[in-house]
Amino acid sequence: xxxxxxxxxxxxxxxxxxxxxxxxxxxxxxxxxxxxxxxxxxxxxxxxxxxxxxxxxxxxxxxxxxxxxxxxxxxxxxxxxxxxxxxxxxxxxxxxxxxxxxxxxxxxxxxxxxxxxxxxxxxxxxxxxxxxxxxxxxxxxxxxxxxxxxxxxxxxxxxxxxxxxxxxxxxxxxxxxxxxxxxxxxxxxxxxxxxxxxxxxxxxxxxxxxxxxxxxxxxxxxxxxxxxxxxxxxxxxxxxxxxxxxxxxxxxxxxxxxxxxxxxxxxxxxxxxxxxxxxxxxxxxxxxxxxxxxxx
Ligand code: HEC
Numbered sequence: 001x002x003x004x005x006x007x008x009x010x011x012x013x014x015x016x017x018x019x020x021x022x023x024x025x026x027x028x029x030x031x032x033x034x035x036x037x038x039x040x041x042x043x044x045x046x047x048x049x050x051x052x053x054x055x056x057x058x059x060x061x062x063x064x065x066x067x068x069x070x071x072x073x074x075x076x077x078x079x080x081x082x083x084x085x086x087x088x089x090x091x092x093x094x095x096x097x098x099x100x101x102x103x104x105x106x107x108x109x110x111x112x113x114x115x116x117x118x119x120x121x122x123x124x125x126x127x128x129x130x131x132x133x134x135x136x137x138x139x140x141x142x143x144x145x146x147x148x149x150x151x152x153x154x155x156x157x158x159x160x161x162x163x164x165x166x167x168x169x170x171x172x173x174x175x176x177x178x179x180x181x182x183x184x185x186x187x188x189x190x191x192x193x194x195x196x197x198x199x200x201x202x203x204x205x206x207x208x209x210x211x212x213x214x215x216x217x218x219x220x221x222x223x224x225x226x227x228x229x230x231x232x233x234x235x236x237x238x239x240x241x242x243x244x245x246x247x248x249x250x251x252x253x254x255x256x257x258x259x260x261x262x263x264x265x266x267x268x269x270x271x272x273x274x275x276x277x278x279x280x281x282x283x284x285x286x287x288x289x290x291x292x293x294x295x296x
Pocket of ligand 1: 057
């Protein structure tokens with residue numbers, strides 16, 4: 001009897017730290033899973049709604065702008081998600097979501113309203129300041145000591161012409177046409193002045209590698225005024241059409257070649273590459289640490 005007790009006791013001592021750790025990480029994961037965007041990712045919402053791009057249903061940003069975020073509206077919208085219906089935004093109907101609990105539906109609605117927070121919309125939370133091409137091109141020696149970030153090449157357009165991404169043949173771009181080159185820590189150029197000295201009609205191309213550590217569903221967004229697009233691992237995930245700015249993509253850990261392009265307009269330019277990582281709820285500028293110029 002005593003022996004048995006000692007053995008059981010010994011097993012417990014051995015196992016406890018491991019069990020505890022497991023429980024802790026499970027709790028953490030559960031807490032994360034409760035974030036509003038996780039409900040949206042795991043339900044069918046994204047079949048019909050994007051955050052900013054129009055789809056079958058209104059965008060979440062549009063919804064956030066239509067209503068005041070008062071108690072009764074949050075409750076009404078939560079009920080509507082659960083019960084489905086139409087009549088407000090057009091002729092399409094929303095399907096029912098009877099398995100969604102009211103408190104979770106409310107969480108989603110509160111998240112939707114948070115998108116209308118002007119500070120969130122104008123500049124992504126965790127990266128406020130704009131980058132400038134004058135800095136990107138200034139110091140050629142930067143090229144060798146900055147390992148993170150993306151390589152930038154600017155191609156000058158032919159006489160009186162502007163590049164058109166819809167008809168661009170990448171093989172036809174010659175090294176000779178490179179007007180400027182340098183290195184950017186991130187893609188986040190948000191004011192007309194930040195594009196100097198690049199001239200209108202030029203093609204700006206960022207190339208390098210994207211390092212993904214965490215498996216999951218990522219939103220990518222290219223904020224753009226002129227034509228712009230994104231390739232990851234050879235796939236065009238955001239195309240040059242004005243209306244295509246946002247995509248949800250499931251990615252496995254790994255290193256992927258990335259190309260981000262933009263054709264500069266005469267004025268009001270903006271070019272910013274952002275994402276929402278699997279355990280986050282808001283767009284941020286894709287940070288420099290996950291980019292590298294060379295494969296590593
Ligand atoms: C089959 C397509 C479809 C799916 C799936 C879908 N919706 Fe909708 N949703 C719509 C349509 C269409 C509307 C506009 C309805 C209307 O005009 O009243 C809408 C409207 C809404 C509204 C605004 C309602 C209003 O009265 O203004 C919210 C909030 C919303 N959806 C959230 C969600 C969430 C969250 C999910 C996932 C749990 C979801 N939707 C899934 C199609 C869909």
